[in-house]
Amino acid sequence: MAEVTLDRDAADAMGGRSLWQRLQTNRNWLGFWFMLPAAGFLILFLAYPLVLGVWLSFTDTRVGRAGEWIGFENYAWLWDDSVFWLSVFNTMLYTVVASIIKFAVGLYLALLLNRHMPFKAIIRAVVLIPFIVPTVLSAVAFWWIFDTQFSILTWMLQKVGFIADSFQINWLGDATMARASVIFANIWRGVPFIAITLLAGLQTVPASLYEAAVIDGATRWQMFRYITYPLLTPIIAVVMTFSVLFTFTDFQLIWVLTRGGPFNTTHLMATLSYQRAILGGYLGEGAAIATAMIPFLLAAILVSWFGLQRRKWQHGEGND
Amino acid sequence: MTEATQPLSKADYREGFEYLETRLSRLVTLWLPLGIILIVLIFPFYWMALTSIKPDQELINLQSTNPLWTWNPTLKHLRVLLFETAYPTWLWNTMMVAISATILSLIASVLAAYAIVRIRYRGANWVGGAIFLAYLVPPSILFIPLATVVYQYGLFDTPFALILTYPTILIPFSTWLLMGYFKTIPFELEECALIDGANRWQILIKIILPLAIPGLISAFIFCFTLCWNEFIYALTFISNVNNKTVPVAIVTNFTDGDVYRWGSIMAGALVGSLPLVILYAFFVEHYVAAMTGAVKE
Numbered sequence: 001m002a003e004v005t006l007d008r009d010a011a012d013a014m015g016g017r018s019l020w021q022r023l024q025t026n027r028n029w030l031g032f033w034f035m036l037p038a039a040g041f042l043i044l045f046l047a048y049p050l051v052l053g054v055w056l057s058f059t060d061t062r063v064g065r066a067g068e069w070i071g072f073e074n075y076a077w078l079w080d081d082s083v084f085w086l087s088v089f090n091t092m093l094y095t096v097v098a099s100i101i102k103f104a105v106g107l108y109l110a111l112l113l114n115r116h117m118p119f120k121a122i123i124r125a126v127v128l129i130p131f132i133v134p135t136v137l138s139a140v141a142f143w144w145i146f147d148t149q150f151s152i153l154t155w156m157l158q159k160v161g162f163i164a165d166s167f168q169i170n171w172l173g174d175a176t177m178a179r180a181s182v183i184f185a186n187i188w189r190g191v192p193f194i195a196i197t198l199l200a201g202l203q204t205v206p207a208s209l210y211e212a213a214v215i216d217g218a219t220r221w222q223m224f225r226y227i228t229y230p231l232l233t234p235i236i237a238v239v240m241t242f243s244v245l246f247t248f249t250d251f252q253l254i255w256v257l258t259r260g261g262p263f264n265t266t267h268l269m270a271t272l273s274y275q276r277a278i279l280g281g282y283l284g285e286g287a288a289i290a291t292a293m294i295p296f297l298l299a300a301i302l303v304s305w306f307g308l309q310r311r312k313w314q315h316g317e318g319n320d
Numbered sequence: 321m322t323e324a325t326q327p328l329s330k331a332d333y334r335e336g337f338e339y340l341e342t343r344l345s346r347l348v349t350l351w352l353p354l355g356i357i358l359i360v361l362i363f364p365f366y367w368m369a370l371t372s373i374k375p376d377q378e379l380i381n382l383q384s385t386n387p388l389w390t391w392n393p394t395l396k397h398l399r400v401l402l403f404e405t406a407y408p409t410w411l412w413n414t415m416m417v418a419i420s421a422t423i424l425s426l427i428a429s430v431l432a433a434y435a436i437v438r439i440r441y442r443g444a445n446w447v448g449g450a451i452f453l454a455y456l457v458p459p460s461i462l463f464i465p466l467a468t469v470v471y472q473y474g475l476f477d478t479p480f481a482l483i484l485t486y487p488t489i490l491i492p493f494s495t496w497l498l499m500g501y502f503k504t505i506p507f508e509l510e511e512c513a514l515i516d517g518a519n520r521w522q523i524l525i526k527i528i529l530p531l532a533i534p535g536l537i538s539a540f541i542f543c544f545t546l547c548w549n550e551f552i553y554a555l556t557f558i559s560n561v562n563n564k565t566v567p568v569a570i571v572t573n574f575t576d577g578d579v580y581r582w583g584s585i586m587a588g589a590l591v592g593s594l595p596l597v598i599l600y601a602f603f604v605e606h607y608v609a610a611m612t613g614a615v616k617e
Contacts, residue, residue, distance in 0.1 A: 042451075046488040056468070127361060136568075144582055145367060
């Protein structure tokens with residue numbers, strides 16, 4: 001396809017246009033053809049569905065039945081729906097708690113890995129494995145670890161003497177325990193990504209800064225606070241934006257471990273919208289729940305944007 | 321002379337301030353926390369592997385033998401998995417979908433990234449930004465409208481539903497990654513080729529792509545991993561058992577009524593993870609480059 005255009009452009013060019021004009025048409029037309037496949041996919045299967053989703057949220061579409069415009073009825077319905085508000089609360093709790101702990105553990109792990117040690121490459125490779133293995137498959141392992149009757153965790157706690165021998169912990173059946181369990185699984189899955197990306201950031205911090213700090217008598221904490229942290233801020237901003245974004249829209253872990261139960265106490269907005277739209281058949285209502293997530297995502301994107309801006313400013317780069 | 325300078329320069333290159341630490345403090349501040357974190361990160365996989373080779377009676381009896389080890393390994397669960405379920409079909413489906421979607425995405429991304437970085441048509445910066453934004457649109461807000469779109473196009477319950485929708489996740493990421501890569505290739509090489517009469521297509525195929533092979537490998541394996549990992553689209557768009565992918569089938573097709581066949585589920589999870597882990601073992605550096613590259617750019 002591109003070949004054909006090029007030839008046509010070349011033919012145009014021979015028609016005696018000025019060099020400057022030829023360059024212009026060449027460039028833009030070439031750009032257009034090169035962008036076509038990517039743009040096709042993204043418009044057909046991303047931009048269009050995004051708009052369609054917002055539109056669906058204003059209709060009473062069901063599976064197998066085209067909907068009609070009903071204005072804000074879905075949203076009004078959700079406003080009075082305690083399960084929806086519970087899912088909003090759960091999503092917030094899940095995102096905030098998991099992100100904070102992921103960041104703390106991830107940064108700590110990155111600092112550990114940045115130290116000089118034997119077998120560093122192997123240790124780093126092992127750390128990344130939870131990120132490589134498909135989430136659903138590791139979630140299935142957690143499902144089995146959190147089993148009510150045959151949980152290895154319960155067995156371990158019994159052997160250590162932490163709980164009585166006959167006592168069983170209902171990992172996924174009790175509201176508080178279920179929340180803690182899914183948050184733990186999410187942290188487990190997210191820490192490697194944060195640790196490895198922050199490690200890459202740490203490796204760009206010049207060693208001479210630390211040497212200077214040591215000569216000036218700085219403590220370990222001061223070195224972290226006044227050298228490592230400020231230099232790492234831009235990459236932290238980006239990594240945490242991604243982390244928050246993916247935690248907020250998480251679906252897989254919850255669906256495998258609890259399906260939103262017990263009594264909707266672990267339902268996130270994503271799982272609730274799946275349940276209402278696909279299992280319940282109320283596409284309009286599900287789309288309204290999904291649309292309600294967009295403001296939060298925009299907030300996360302803005303944070304990312306300002307993080308990136310700050311990075312450029314620090315590096316003294318132009319607008320590239 | 322060389323023997324005298326060798327130890328000195330080695331000491332010079334030692335990172336950090338290791339010499340200020342005693343062995344004990346190093347044990348407490350480095351190896352102990354690192355060991356605990358590594359054990360927690362690896363334990364689920366150990367438990368997965370162990371469960372898949374344990375006989376059934378040991379799985380449901382933690383008291384009589386030590387559950388952290390087994391002396392009677394069995395391949396029964398694996399046999400059940402491979403010969404009594406449709407697991408090979410699911411594995412094949414996953415592989416096909418992942419490879420097709422990855423190749424489609426890479427072709428689209430190479431063209432797009434090259435156009436944005438090097439052809440620099442009018443609005444190229446703007447398009448680059450838009451692609452970055454597309455990367456931030458999560459599947460969980462798209463799957464409902466996409467389900468209706470897929471249904472309208474008549475793709476519902478076919479592998480094409482996945483092959484054509486996965487690129488929306490992959491293209492933004494790999495375009496962004498390849499843009500970073502193409503920027504590092506010297507402009508002069510292209511100018512030389514242009515002077516010699518090559519057109520843009522020839523430049524891309526004969527000059528840029530061979531130089532960008534490490535970037536292409538990074539993008540390929542990362543996209544492949546993302547495809548293998550994808551769940552919500554596969555769960556929504558596929559209902560026929562024979563069209564399912566491994567992650568979906570593991571969750572939905574392994575119960576006999578109320579009884580979970582844990583041994584086979586774990587064997588399935590293990591076998592389903594192996595291709596990625598093997599790929600990962602060979603290309604660790606590319607993975608890390610892809611991960612950190614996408615964030616740094």
